[in-house]
Structures are given as structure tokens and as C-alpha cells.
Amino acid sequence: MKVIELHKSVTESNDRDADALRSELKIMKTFLINLMSAPGSGKTTLLMRTIRDLKDELRIAVLEADIDASVDAERIASAGARSVQVHTDGMCHMDAGMTRTGLEAMGVGDIDLAFLENIGNLICPAEYDTGAAANVMILSVPEGDDKPLKYPLMFEKSDVLLITKTDALGYFDFDLDKCIERVRRLNPVIKIFPVSAKTGEGMKEWEDWLRENTAAWKA
Ligand SMILES: Nc1nc2c(ncn2[C@@H]2O[C@H](COP(=O)(O)OP(=O)(O)OP(=O)(O)O)[C@@H](O)[C@H]2O)c(=O)[nH]1
Ligand SMILES: [Mg+2]
Numbered sequence: 001m002k003v004i005e006l007h008k009s010v011t012e013s014n015d016r017d018a019d020a021l022r023s024e025l026k027i028m029k030t031f032l033i034n035l036m037s038a039p040g041s042g043k044t045t046l047l048m049r050t051i052r053d054l055k056d057e058l059r060i061a062v063l064e065a066d067i068d069a070s071v072d073a074e075r076i077a078s079a080g081a082r083s084v085q086v087h088t089d090g091m092c093h094m095d096a097g098m099t100r101t102g103l104e105a106m107g108v109g110d111i112d113l114a115f116l117e118n119i120g121n122l123i124c125p126a127e128y129d130t131g132a133a134a135n136v137m138i139l140s141v142p143e144g145d146d147k148p149l150k151y152p153l154m155f156e157k158s159d160v161l162l163i164t165k166t167d168a169l170g171y172f173d174f175d176l177d178k179c180i181e182r183v184r185r186l187n188p189v190i191k192i193f194p195v196s197a198k199t200g201e202g203m204k205e206w207e208d209w210l211r212e213n214t215a216a217w218k219a
Contacts, residue, residue, distance in 0.1 A: 001070050001077065004086045006106045009097025012093050014128060017096035021131030025108075031217040032103075032114045034132035036154055038147075039120030041140035042164045044072045044196045047115055053207055055080050058084040058214060061103045065119050072117060082106060089174040093124035096131040113214045122147065126154035133217055136160040141168045145179035152186050160191045162206060166194040170184075 009017070025032050027168040037043050044064075051060050061082040064073040073085035084106040088094065094102075099116055108114050116132060137158040139147055142165060148155045157160065161183055163176065180192055191209060195202035 001073050002084045002105065003070055003073075004102060006086050006089060006091075006098045006101060007087065007089050009095050014095050014097070017100070018129035018131040019101075020178060021096050021100050022098050023138065025114075025133065026217065027082060028109055029218040030074045030108045030111050030114050031059050031134075032099075032108075032116065032130075032143065034099075034116050034118055034125075034135045035138070036118045036122075036124045036135065036158070037120060037138035037140070038078050038143060041064045041120070041138045041143060042197055043117050043138055044075050044136065045119070045162060046195070047081075047117065048075060049197045049200070049203060050207060050210070051076070051079040051081045053203065054113070054210065057211070059110060060113045060115070061106055061108055061111045062115045062117060063099070063106055064117050065098075065102070067092075067119065082111070088119060089107065091124075091147045092119050092121045094118050094130050095128045098130070099109045099130040100105065112218065113137040113210065122151040122154055126151075134159045134213065135188045138164050139179070140165040140171060141174045144172075145174050145176070145182070148179065148182040148186055155183050155186045155190070158187070158190055160206075160209065163192065166201055167199045178214040 070085040076083035092188040
């Protein structure tokens with residue numbers, strides 16, 4: 001398993017670096033998704049199921065960012081996608097320069113759909129444009145329906161919200177309608193997909209969104 005040690009990007013403008021990376025990815029026809037959430041909400045599990053469902057249609061790769069450890073990249077590789085692990089030298093987010101270094105190490109020239117699994121954290125990753133074409137976040141049922149109130153920025157910055165672990169709705173006081181209403185107040189245009197990576201519920205809608213948006217990016 002390839003592991004890359006990253007250091008903080010020395011750059012004047014992360015936003016400018018992010019725009020440049022996005023333009024290059026557009027030319028390469030690689031649709032990059034920045035996947036963000038709190039630790040343990042189910043990013044890797046969701047990616048593994050998505051890869052298994054789509055790998056015969058799309059060439060998929062995953063850049064796995066963690067402060068330490070390489071277990072997630074190994075899990076992704078076992079699901080059948082190219083994967084590289086990057087370590088962030090203690091930092092709680094990925095910026096555009098770090099994303100570029102990771103993507104170059106992984107190689108995405110032949111890839112249709114690339115994911116960056118960002119560091120598990122609901123705060124810092126939302127503050128940095130990574131150069132991705134779309135921001136997707138996960139909120140899992142056990143975390144609670146009040147998270148949009150406490151961590152509004154990530155909900156504001158995301159194009160898609162996946163509300164995961166819906167198979168556990170019966171065990172938690174999670175009000176799905178109330179949660180969606182809170183999110184829509186912050187971001188009226190966000191797409192919301194309730195899903196369970198365990199049972200597969202809702203995965204088709206999410207995967208259709210991926211198919212459509214990957215095709216649109218490549219057009
Ligand atoms: N019941 C249920 N459990 C899930 C689901 N998705 C993930 N899990 C469980 O949630 C735990 C954490 O899942 P991960 O996929 O490792 O979460 P993560 O967001 O990648 O975690 P970090 O990379 O550490 O931030 C695991 O025990 C998964 O089995 C789901 O849809 N339903
Ligand atoms: Mg993970």
C-alpha cells in the first residue's frame with residue numbers, strides 16, 4: 001500500500017490553487033469529490049459499497065487522508081478501487097496543495113470518478129477548498145439531528161448531504177424531517193439522500209447522482 005507523508009502547503013492562496021487544480025481535473029475528465037464528515041460516520045463503508053456497485057461502469061480511485069494509519073486505503077483496495085493513503089502530519093484537514101500531491105502520487109489521468117476521503121472532522125475540512133468539483137458530506141443517524149445547528153459551515157459548503165445509517169433510525173431519537181428542514185434553512189439547494197450502506201437503502205439515488213454528475217463533468 002502506497003503511503004504519502006504530506007506537509008502543510010506553503011502557498012499564498014489556497015483558493016487560487018484549488019481553482020487551478022479543478023481546471024486541470026476538468027481537462028483530464030476526472031470528477032473529484034471531497035467527502036467530509038465526523039469520524040466514524042461511515043465514509044469508508046459508503047465508498048466501499050459505492051465502488052462495488054459502480055466499478056463495472058466507472059473507473060474509480062480514492063485518496064484516503066488520515067492523520068495516521070493506513071487501514072482505510074487497505075479497505076478501499078479490497079473493494080476493488082485504486083487507493084493511496086496520505087498522512088497529514090497532524091493536520092485536521094486537506095488543502096488544495098496536499099490534494100494535488102496525493103492525486104499525483106495516485107495517478108488519476110485514467111480515472112472517471114475520484115474521491116478524497118477527508119479527515120474525520122466536522123469543522124476544519126469545511127474551511128478549505130480542496131479543488132474538488134463537488135463537496136459531499138455525511139451525517140449519520142447516531143450523531144443526532146441537531147448537527148446542522150452546531151456545525152453550519154459544512155452544511156453550507158456541501159452540494160450533497162448523505163444521511164447515513166438510516167437502518168438505525170429506530171434506535172435513535174433522530175427526527176429526519178426536522179434535520180432536513182434545518183439543513184435546508186442553511187442551504188436551500190443542497191441535495192439530500194438518506195442512505196444505509198449496510199442494507200443498501202437509498203444507494204440507488206446517490207449512485208444515479210454520481211452517474212449523472214460524472215457524465216456532466218466529462219461532457
Ligand atoms: N448500521 C450501520 N453501520 C454503519 C453504516 N455505515 C457504516 N457503519 C459502521 O460505522 C462504523 C464506522 O464506519 P467507517 O466507514 O469506518 O467510518 P469513517 O467515516 O470512514 O471513519 P473515519 O475514517 O475513522 O473518520 C463502522 O463500524 C461501520 O460498520 C450503515 O449504513 N449502517
Ligand atoms: Mg474512513
